[in-house]
Amino acid sequence: MVKMITAEELFKKIQAEQALVLVDVRAEDKYNQFHIEANTVKDINVPKTEIFMLEDDVENVLPQLPKNGEMIITCTTGNSATKCANILSGRDYDVTVLEGGITAWKEYISKESIERVWEEFKSTHPDAPEQYVAWSFGNSKQMADELASLVVEGTKTATSSNYTLYELENEPLPMVGLHNIILDGNGIAVAVVENIAVKVVPFNEVTEEHAYLEGEGDRSLRYWQEVHETFFTNELKEVNRDFHHEIPVVCETFKLVYKN
CATH class of the missing domain: 3.40.250.10 (Rhodanese-like domain)
Incomplete structure (x- = not known):
């Protein structure tokens, strides 16, 4: 044996x-x-x-x-x-x-890092809520690593997601005050951010300011549109939906409150 x-x-x-x-x-x-x-x-x-x-x-x-x-x-x-x-x-x-x-x-070290980072955060923020969500950016290890690094650096203070997926999966939308534990590409917790603004807008009404706050590429609205059109198109294809320039987008702005 x-x-x-x-x-x-x-x-x-x-x-x-x-x-x-x-x-x-x-x-x-x-x-x-x-x-x-x-x-x-x-x-x-x-x-x-x-x-x-x-x-x-x-x-x-x-x-x-x-x-x-x-x-x-x-x-x-x-x-x-x-x-x-x-x-x-x-x-x-x-x-x-x-x-x-x-x-x-991987599952164990991810769980351990999430619990440890949250306890460390709470030790210096006694008024922190009991609930949080833990997640990584994008759909690949490379993307998760790159965007998590931007958060830790303080460059990335916003993100956007596909409203249709929340609707189809009956998931609640993120809300102001929600604490998010950001994971890298290996599922390791690297930061805690707190949502300070959440709004749903059509894709073609996402602003230059929001694109800049997302911190990716050259931080321009054109770059944001190109990258997210491809990303959202692929997501929608998986649920038999088509992309168009008026799809609703969940735009979150957050502040970095702890980094590992």
Whole structure:
């Protein structure tokens, strides 16, 4: 029976600065996009195909794997890591599998960072409300990272979203006073902002001032229109709706009240 470790247990070991060896068996491109990093962690990428070959070739060895000491094996969800761990344990390696893999790890560290940042914010803002929302910008890691950085820098103090999606999903609109925890592309909390103005206007009535406050590109209205027409068109296509220049847009203005 292969030993398992949860994301929370691994996080606590890293926080305690324990020396650990992690073997990530995902493909190199996935590994390069994201992997677990810490000062006391030695993280090794050995694609699972290399470990699978050990089953049929008893003479084959993987010199990059330490023979002494525990290795924590991880993959995307834990399934491939479990198979690799079974093979390696048959070669007398001391192995443990990260339960749920990188997916579980990301979920845990995101949740932990959100709760920690909110508690830190509340410690200096005792009148802060109990409720907040946590989210990231855009639809990609790169966009989330770039726009979150603009918020932390103080450049971005506004955002806009597609009113139609709120309507279709029966979601309440953001309101003045709402506190938002901004996440980066890995789901890590980087800032808290508070809404100071919310209004719904047609796409073609979004102002130059609002475009400037969004802080993106050259901060012009033309840039805002070009980028958001593409973004909203793609969103609407997914719900079988068409873009037009009078679609309602939710325009939020906010202030940065805490950064991590």
